[in-house]
Amino acid sequence: MNTIASPALPGIAPAVLDDPVELRRYTRFSESQGQPAAESSLRLGGLHCAACAGLIEDALRRVDGVLEARVDPAAERALVRWDPARTRASALVAAVQAAGYQAVPDTAAAARTLRRAEARRLLWRVFVAGFCAMQIMMLATPAYVAAPGELTPDMLQLLQWGSWLLALPVMMFSAGPFFSGAWRALRTRRIGMDVPVALGIAVAFVASSGAAFDPAGPFGAEPYFDSLTMFVSFLLAGRYLEMKARHRAAETLEQALDVLPQTAQRLDEHGIAHPVSVQRLAPGDRVRVAVGDSFPADGVLLDAPTQADESLLSGESRPVPKAPGEHVVAGSLNLGAPVTVRVERVGPDTRYEAIVALMRDAVSRRPQAVRAVDRWAGPFLWAVLLLAGAAALAWQAIDPARSVWVAVSVLIVTCPCALSLATPAALLGATAGLARRGVLLQRLEALEALAGVKQVFLDKTGTLTDARPAWCGATPLAPMGAAQQAALLQQAAELAAHSRHPLSQALCEAVPAAGAFEWKAVREQPGAGLEAQDAQGRLWRMGSAAWLGLAPAPQSGASPQAWFGPPGQPLLRLSFDESLRSDAAAAVQSLQAQGLALALLSGDDDERVRELAQRLGIASAVGAATPERKLAVLREAQARGARVAMVGDGVNDAPVLAQADVSFAMGHGALVARSHADAVVLSGRIGDVAQAHQLARRTVRVIRQNLAWSAFYNLACVPLALAGLLPPWAAGLGMAFSSLLVVLNALRLAR
Amino acid sequence: MDILFLLIPMSVVLALAVLGVFAWALHDGQFDDLQREGERILSDEAPRA
Numbered sequence: 001m002n003t004i005a006s007p008a009l010p011g012i013a014p015a016v017l018d019d020p021v022e023l024r025r026y027t028r029f030s031e032s033q034g035q036p037a038a039e040s041s042l043r044l045g046g047l048h049c050a051a052c053a054g055l056i057e058d059a060l061r062r063v064d065g066v067l068e069a070r071v072d073p074a075a076e077r078a079l080v081r082w083d084p085a086r087t088r089a090s091a092l093v094a095a096v097q098a099a100g101y102q103a104v105p106d107t108a109a110a111a112r113t114l115r116r117a118e119a120r121r122l123l124w125r126v127f128v129a130g131f132c133a134m135q136i137m138m139l140a141t142p143a144y145v146a147a148p149g150e151l152t153p154d155m156l157q158l159l160q161w162g163s164w165l166l167a168l169p170v171m172m173f174s175a176g177p178f179f180s181g182a183w184r185a186l187r188t189r190r191i192g193m194d195v196p197v198a199l200g201i202a203v204a205f206v207a208s209s210g211a212a213f214d215p216a217g218p219f220g221a222e223p224y225f226d227s228l229t230m231f232v233s234f235l236l237a238g239r240y241l242e243m244k245a246r247h248r249a250a251e252t253l254e255q256a257l258d259v260l261p262q263t264a265q266r267l268d269e270h271g272i273a274h275p276v277s278v279q280r281l282a283p284g285d286r287v288r289v290a291v292g293d294s295f296p297a298d299g300v301l302l303d304a305p306t307q308a309d310e311s312l313l314s315g316e317s318r319p320v321p322k323a324p325g326e327h328v329v330a331g332s333l334n335l336g337a338p339v340t341v342r343v344e345r346v347g348p349d350t351r352y353e354a355i356v357a358l359m360r361d362a363v364s365r366r367p368q369a370v371r372a373v374d375r376w377a378g379p380f381l382w383a384v385l386l387l388a389g390a391a392a393l394a395w396q397a398i399d400p401a402r403s404v405w406v407a408v409s410v411l412i413v414t415c416p417c418a419l420s421l422a423t424p425a426a427l428l429g430a431t432a433g434l435a436r437r438g439v440l441l442q443r444l445e446a447l448e449a450l451a452g453v454k455q456v457f458l459d460k461t462g463t464l465t466d467a468r469p470a471w472c473g474a475t476p477l478a479p480m481g482a483a484q485q486a487a488l489l490q491q492a493a494e495l496a497a498h499s500r501h502p503l504s505q506a507l508c509e510a511v512p513a514a515g516a517f518e519w520k521a522v523r524e525q526p527g528a529g530l531e532a533q534d535a536q537g538r539l540w541r542m543g544s545a546a547w548l549g550l551a552p553a554p555q556s557g558a559s560p561q562a563w564f565g566p567p568g569q570p571l572l573r574l575s576f577d578e579s580l581r582s583d584a585a586a587a588v589q590s591l592q593a594q595g596l597a598l599a600l601l602s603g604d605d606d607e608r609v610r611e612l613a614q615r616l617g618i619a620s621a622v623g624a625a626t627p628e629r630k631l632a633v634l635r636e637a638q639a640r641g642a643r644v645a646m647v648g649d650g651v652n653d654a655p656v657l658a659q660a661d662v663s664f665a666m667g668h669g670a671l672v673a674r675s676h677a678d679a680v681v682l683s684g685r686i687g688d689v690a691q692a693h694q695l696a697r698r699t700v701r702v703i704r705q706n707l708a709w710s711a712f713y714n715l716a717c718v719p720l721a722l723a724g725l726l727p728p729w730a731a732g733l734g735m736a737f738s739s740l741l742v743v744l745n746a747l748r749l750a751r
Numbered sequence: 752m753d754i755l756f757l758l759i760p761m762s763v764v765l766a767l768a769v770l771g772v773f774a775w776a777l778h779d780g781q782f783d784d785l786q787r788e789g790e791r792i793l794s795d796e797a798p799r800a
Contacts, residue, residue, distance in 0.1 A: 132766075
């Protein structure tokens with residue numbers, strides 16, 4: 001199951017790199033000074049220090065036709081401008097490889113550049129607002145601390161003018177997003193959070209300007225540039241935090257969907273293989289698939305029998321034998337022998353893509369909580385506007401000089417600044433805390449759902465057990481001594497070294513080859529076993545019971561076994577078992593101790609799943625489940641009203657992960673599963689899920705405290721503002737303090 | 752204290768100027784790659800623009 005998530009960058013054939021279809025995915029063509037130029041983004045591998053970047057740049061610049069090369073060592077990316085008339089993209093990749101590094105096309109570069117620009121712009125807005133707010137604070141201080149009469153009126157005037165000048169960049173640049181957001185909302189006849197904020201800022205600025213330049217005018221003599229700018233910088237800082245979280249989620253998703261150009265070996269009419277892009281394949285093409293490669297498309301096996309590892313699709317960890325004429329599935333791995341396949345379905349028609357589509361469907365149905373907040377926000381915002389308007393009207397009658405200020409105070413004090421920070425700050429704090437424990441949270445809202453989870457579904461392979469079988473012992477089938485048995489086992493291990501079958505690999509790992517035996521004429525019969533001759537020319541076989549000439553053993557449900565010996569008279573029975581992860585039992589106990597109901601949900605054989613569940617003390621187990629069946633089981637549990645978490649790691653788990661209220665993917669799992677899970681458990685230890693659940697509960701407590709405090713603050717201050725007892729500066733200050741309190745409370749979670 | 756009438760406008764203008772210079776440096780890409788600029792002196796290639 002680790003094949004897709006392998007960290008090493010794969011090699012790609014030059015013909016595929018230069019294929020215009022693929023080239024367009026990572027290269028921008030432009031023209032400067034009448035000269036055509038191409039700009040390619042490459043993802044680099046093998047960098048270990050900043051000096052490597054210089055070496056790669058040099059190597060790229062030495063290629064004839066390269067105009068400019070820039071390497072970003074932190075991001076491990078290169079941006080190369082080159083002349084399409086003088087060189088090719090494959091030459092760039094070759095140059096990097098010749099320098100001792102790896103390079104593959106970077107298809108997600110455009111989106112990343114956009115995100116970076118967005119983050120930079122917003123950070124700059126925050127900085128400008130914060131910087132100017134501090135300057136204004138300095139100019140405003142004398143008016144607060146001076147004794148009456150100490151400050152001459154013209155000095156006060158000068159300070160106010162200075163404040164006005166410094167407030168200009170904040171209003172015109174930093175507060176831009178609020179105004180444009182409010183304008184967008186108004187144009188579509190909706191009301192958004194930006195409307196009262198923009199209105200409050202605009203009214204406060206106009207009134208303050210009036211007060212600064214015409215102290216005798218209708219706005220009174222007291223400008224509030226300091227509270228105004230502080231208010232803007234706090235709000236912007238909150239937005240920046242939110243954007244950061246959003247970008248990180250987008251990045252992880254992109255990494256998974258950023259599928260590298262895959263190469264297929266297409267046969268022409270003379271039977272000669274040519275590397276082409278997978279996207280160029282059409283139904284009817286014949287492709288050659290080497291052992292260990294994945295099938296590029298759904299198709300029919302033509303020449304030789306082989307075995308396919310379909311664990312990514314069906315969850316079944318044992319290789320499936322395939323005879324000529326049988327169908328193979330895109331994305332599964334060819335394990336047995338090099339074969340030729342006739343392509344039947346490509347691209348979106350393949351079963352792999354169908355599973356991905358199933359999962360997208362499940363994802364798109366989810367964000368109901370978000371819409372609920374929107375529905376609730378509308379009436380609230382109208383109420384705020386009406387309240388402020390009514391207050392202004394009422395004070396028009398009582399004291400016209402104060403009516404504007406009361407309205408501004410109401411708008412500022414009701415601004416749900418602490419309220420809107422309460423949840424994201426706590427979630428971000430918890431995210432940081434989780435990251436320190438090796439759990440990467442991809443969707444912030446998942447924490448709230450996790451705290452309420454009642455039932456946890458666990459996948460078996462790769463979650464509770466290691467994905468690969470482990471050798472657990474040999475049983476002699478004929479009378480023999482211990483020394484003889486050890487020698488036979490050694491012999492078997494030497495033979496197994498010739499095969500890539502998972503069972504052979506497990507045996508080789510357990511019994512290291514010593515090179516004592518020499519096997520001749522080794523042949524692998526896919527789906528059956530190995531055959532070879534020893535030094536005396538005697539025929540030996542290793543593999544299934546039928547291959548050794550025994551009656552097929554009744555072992556369909558039990559753990560896998562293999563036999564070894566001359567045909568017809570097996571001498572050793574080799575037993576294998578899926579190795580239980582060392583921490584699985586403890587993790588299951590701690591999850592149960594937290595009051596969670598556990599259930600196993602696996603695509604593997606039913607009997608094996610039940611046996612494992614019994615061993616771990618898990619009450620409920622469903623085996624032989626297809627992705628559709630898993631989805632149905634999960635929906636059933638949700639229909640009973642339980643909040644459900646799912647822990648899995650394969651592509652076939654992805655739709656189920658998306659349907660669950662909270663989903664965890666193991667760090668070594670398939671990329672698709674990782675990108676659609678709410679959280680990725682980097683360590684692959686299931687015990688981390690228990691810790692995450694605990695932290696989620698604490699997070700929800702902190703969120704409740706934060707919400708209670710900010711709601712209390714807002715509710716308590718609105719009457720004060722309406723009564724004219726709360727000047728705007730106090731409203732702004734109170735808002736800042738309550739925001740700070742909320743953030744500090746949230747930071748407790750990060751430890 | 753008359754000097755304040757000169758110093759206050761000056762401080763305001765200075766603050767705006769600092770903001771402007773920093774904006775120029777930031778958008779000019781001077782903070783893009785802080786680590787490699789320091790190491791450039793150690794490489795024997797010709798200095799880059």
